Amino acid sequence: xxxxxxxxxxxxxxxxxxxxxxxxxxxxxxxxxxxxxxxxxxxxxxxxxxxxxxxxxxxxxxxxxxxxxxxxxxxxxxxxxxxxxxxxxxxxxxxxxxxxxxxxxxxxxxxxxxxxxxxxxxxxxxxxxxxxxxxxxxxxxxxxxxxxxxxxxxxxxxxxxxxxxxxxxxxxxxxxxxxxxxxxxxxxxxxxxxxxxxxxxxxxxxxxxxxxxxxxxxxxxxxxxxxxxxxxxxxxxxxxxxxxxxxxxxxxxxx
Amino acid sequence: xxxxxxxxxxxxxxxxxxxxxxxxxxxxxxxxxxxxxxxxxxxxxxxxxxxxxxxxxxxxxxxxxxxxxxxxxxxxxxxxxxxxxxxxxxxxxxxxxxxxxxxxxxxxxxxxxxxxxxxxxxxxxxxxxxxxxxxxxxxxxxxxxxxxxxxxxxxxxxxxxxxxxxxxxxxxxxxxxxxxxxxxxxxxxxxxxxxxxxxxxxxxxxxxxxxxxxxxxxxxxxxxxxxxxxxxxxxxxxxxxxxxxxxxxxxxxxxxxxxxxxxxxxxxxxxxxxxxxxxxxxxxxxxxxxxxxxxxxxxxxxxxxxxxxxxxxxxxxxxxxxxxxxxxxxxxxxxxxxxxxxxxxxxxxxxxxxxxxxxxxxxxxxxxxxxxxxxxxxxxxxxxxxxxxxxxxxxxxxxxxxxxxxxxxxxxxxxxxxxxxxxxxxxxxxxxxxxxxxxxxxxxxxxxxxxxxxxxxxxxxxxxxxxxxxxxxxxxxxxxxxxxxxxxxxxxxxxxxxxxxxxxxxxxxxxxxxx
Numbered sequence: 001x002x003x004x005x006x007x008x009x010x011x012x013x014x015x016x017x018x019x020x021x022x023x024x025x026x027x028x029x030x031x032x033x034x035x036x037x038x039x040x041x042x043x044x045x046x047x048x049x050x051x052x053x054x055x056x057x058x059x060x061x062x063x064x065x066x067x068x069x070x071x072x073x074x075x076x077x078x079x080x081x082x083x084x085x086x087x088x089x090x091x092x093x094x095x096x097x098x099x100x101x102x103x104x105x106x107x108x109x110x111x112x113x114x115x116x117x118x119x120x121x122x123x124x125x126x127x128x129x130x131x132x133x134x135x136x137x138x139x140x141x142x143x144x145x146x147x148x149x150x151x152x153x154x155x156x157x158x159x160x161x162x163x164x165x166x167x168x169x170x171x172x173x174x175x176x177x178x179x180x181x182x183x184x185x186x187x188x189x190x191x192x193x194x195x196x197x198x199x200x201x202x203x204x205x206x207x208x209x210x211x212x213x214x215x216x217x218x219x220x221x222x223x224x225x226x227x228x229x230x231x232x233x234x235x236x237x238x239x240x241x242x243x244x245x246x247x248x249x250x251x252x253x254x255x
Numbered sequence: 256x257x258x259x260x261x262x263x264x265x266x267x268x269x270x271x272x273x274x275x276x277x278x279x280x281x282x283x284x285x286x287x288x289x290x291x292x293x294x295x296x297x298x299x300x301x302x303x304x305x306x307x308x309x310x311x312x313x314x315x316x317x318x319x320x321x322x323x324x325x326x327x328x329x330x331x332x333x334x335x336x337x338x339x340x341x342x343x344x345x346x347x348x349x350x351x352x353x354x355x356x357x358x359x360x361x362x363x364x365x366x367x368x369x370x371x372x373x374x375x376x377x378x379x380x381x382x383x384x385x386x387x388x389x390x391x392x393x394x395x396x397x398x399x400x401x402x403x404x405x406x407x408x409x410x411x412x413x414x415x416x417x418x419x420x421x422x423x424x425x426x427x428x429x430x431x432x433x434x435x436x437x438x439x440x441x442x443x444x445x446x447x448x449x450x451x452x453x454x455x456x457x458x459x460x461x462x463x464x465x466x467x468x469x470x471x472x473x474x475x476x477x478x479x480x481x482x483x484x485x486x487x488x489x490x491x492x493x494x495x496x497x498x499x500x501x502x503x504x505x506x507x508x509x510x511x512x513x514x515x516x517x518x519x520x521x522x523x524x525x526x527x528x529x530x531x532x533x534x535x536x537x538x539x540x541x542x543x544x545x546x547x548x549x550x551x552x553x554x555x556x557x558x559x560x561x562x563x564x565x566x567x568x569x570x571x572x573x574x575x576x577x578x579x580x581x582x583x584x585x586x587x588x589x590x591x592x593x594x595x596x597x598x599x600x601x602x603x604x605x606x607x608x609x610x611x612x613x614x615x616x617x618x619x620x621x622x623x624x625x626x627x628x629x630x631x632x633x634x635x636x637x638x639x640x641x642x643x644x645x646x647x648x649x650x651x652x653x654x655x656x657x658x659x660x661x662x663x664x665x666x667x668x669x670x671x672x673x674x675x676x677x678x679x680x681x682x683x684x685x686x687x688x689x690x691x692x693x694x695x696x697x698x699x700x701x702x703x704x705x706x707x708x709x710x711x712x713x714x715x716x717x718x719x720x721x722x723x724x725x726x727x728x729x730x731x732x733x734x735x736x737x738x739x740x741x742x743x744x745x746x747x748x749x750x751x752x753x754x755x756x757x758x759x760x761x762x763x764x765x766x767x768x769x770x
Contacts, residue, residue, distance in 0.1 A: 046614070197720055
């Protein structure tokens, strides 16, 4: 008897979870916006365009499925293997649907349309740009800089453009530059692998790893600048940049 | 060496004071000094400090505890309702008890605990779900457990209790959930409530006029860090947390007493003797929970019984602890919300600092200049030691409905783009508020401070370093990488003629003595 009751309950919840009761409801959009600011903005950004952790949600396409019920499921259950937790406990069904309604309302207000040619952009990435010398996409490239396998799902187009032309604008945490001057005057810099009050660890662009104790060097600084060249905005024509961005925006984790 | 030989190492006058080699209460003494009179480890010998034993709890971390040490044992109140007694010589556990927390807890900051109180043959701690527990010191067995408040409504408990006037004094946490704070006193034998001081006055009570409408009902004002006690005045001093909801002050117009205040309570009755509100109508989550340390100072040529606090709002304060009058108020970190503290004791506000829809950049940030971590006062140097967070935040405000037991902060903060907060350990002259030295850190630390008669200050960082400073100059004299992030204060004690330093690091307790 108890089993039967639970089955019916589960079925009714599943049915409820299929359909958004607030589709087209402007007040639900506003309520969802307030909920988003409280519960989601910390990772997805105040305007849902992607923070340092959560993906851009304004593009109308989502890594875990594009239907309302997919969004509901991910908010309710979380996404295993990512930082996205379950919000089933703090938010009830109707509030999760209000969030879904708000997120869906953003999809047309998303960033600029993708203009470039993805295939041409892929060639530029691995060819003229030599981006793979420092970045990895799937199994290709080198993981000295941030892994770009899912960059298209994680960042807005505007953010990706800024990262290409102004690499220092907003560093990915953990990818600062460590600059060390040794006692014999040698200057060594590389990507941060660790930095604390008394030691520093880094990897230079050739992949060589270094570790220093502060007591044993002349100076040891963490600089909030990127080791990525800052001339891509000049190296690429506007059209090439669009192509490159089309490629980056297409990166969703598929191999 | 024997215990007797310690007498050869320590001045007789110091040994005559009971407890010089022990650590029997959260702040080492009821005044909250965190000062050890042991001096075997000093500015010269500290270079020979080395690990003696490590107790691995089996937990992954989350220790914020101040170990208690006496009678050849160390008592640890750990996270998730775990408690241990350890043999002081070897670190081997004598008993371990655990009460599994309820499944659904509404917590801001993990299942942490900051330590025991002790009276006679009993230990007292809070459990995370908001109970106060008395344990048999010999076995860890529960003698009584009293519910402080309903955890389903968002209440929880994390602070070490305080013994004052032979009562067990405790606070409560949960101001981010629309709760109403209090300071309670319990009978140590029976666990029965003796008195309660509500930190948010009820309808018609003095101070209720500082809350618009019925906002007092969700007013917050939690009491999540241990207070101090002046036996001569028989007054308990306790810091009060933020009003709720944190960042939307529109729904709770007024000063919102006694949030962000320190209160002086009669230890026998819990009656309010005086209060001082550091941050009237706070909208930045600047709880006044930093240690309220009781010291006798000479300020501007006048001897005063003072209470000092490095407040989360970025100002260091010295108050007259008999009246609550402000004697010194000076910033110790970057402050953008107030020009200073006026002669009436109220902050001189800089307009336009409240949270907004699009975010307003304010310094200090959400965690404040100095947060909860334990502070130390050295009568040897006359300096006050604490850490700071050198940071600013964008504060956002969002209209939020209240649901019982749910997060009610309305709304949150972000670090400004391109900014990277750092931290410091500071030595401040409490008679002037002047910073005498500081040590810059790559990030702020939650580890507390310990001052010793060896002319040292010990503190630690989140990356695992335990550090010894020259208390007068701030020079780093010794450091050790413990291998676990540190968010707990060090303590010092003596055993068999040796002075020890102990600290919780990661999921372990580590002890150190001279080689």
